[in-house]
Amino acid sequence: QKEVEQDPGPLSVPEGAIVSLNCTYSNSAFQYFMWYRQYSRKGPELLMYTYSSGNKEDGRFTAQVDKSSKYISLFIRDSQPSDSATYLCAMPLGDRDDKIIFGKGTRLHILP
Amino acid sequence: DTEVTQTPKHLVMGMTNKKSLKCEQHMGHRAMYWYKQKAKKPPELMFVYSYEKLSINESVPSRFSPECPNSSLLNLHLHALQPEDSALYLCASSKQRGDNEQFFGPGTRLTVL
Numbered sequence: 001q002k003e004v005e006q007d008p009g010p011l012s013v014p015e016g017a018i019v020s021l022n023c024t025y026s027n028s029a030f031q032y033f034m035w036y037r038q039y040s041r042k043g044p045e046l047l048m049y050t051y052s053s054g055n056k057e058d059g060r061f062t063a064q065v066d067k068s069s070k071y072i073s074l075f076i077r078d079s080q081p082s083d084s085a086t087y088l089c090a091m092p093l094g095d096r097d098d099k100i101i102f103g104k105g106t107r108l109h110i111l112p
Numbered sequence: 113d114t115e116v117t118q119t120p121k122h123l124v125m126g127m128t129n130k131k132s133l134k135c136e137q138h139m140g141h142r143a144m145y146w147y148k149q150k151a152k153k154p155p156e157l158m159f160v161y162s163y164e165k166l167s168i169n170e171s172v173p174s175r176f177s178p179e180c181p182n183s184s185l186l187n188l189h190l191h192a193l194q195p196e197d198s199a200l201y202l203c204a205s206s207k208q209r210g211d212n213e214q215f216f217g218p219g220t221r222l223t224v225l
Binding site for chain 2: 008032034036041042043044045046049088092098099100102103104105
């Protein structure tokens, strides 16, 4: 079983819809959870960074963590064509280990 | 300045060439990273520098040689690469080693012929 599982998609939704992106993980040692957005042929951009279970909101984006289920989600409200990108969940191994375990990424297409 | 810059954006090289990738950040970060990313795959960590010293080498072949001349610059020297080394090479930085928030550059797309 891989440490981080993420559906690669592609996921196509109409403009204005609410998008739900998800990852599951197996390592209960993960304490921090991140979401990166990566446009085609660009580097990843850190979108959200959370530590505890619960929700964290930033504009149209909400990150949700459920440590008991080892499940994290990223919700995008009022989706725009400019949100079309690959979204990677990421979890650092922690304890001064710089290794970040990335999900495979979900390709998202917002249809105008 | 809150970004990581990388040059060149694109690079095509033959298997006998020697080339270098450059990365620069002026955020005062003391940890810098090289990642390799193949198409439709997540980034894979290659090297970590902390305070200009190499602290992690993820079993990367010696044809990749990193260098950190100062706290703002990170180079990746390439020699005798193979076609399977073609990928997007990403540089990232963070305030300190172990700081989970890493900021990525746009990458250099490398093609080895």
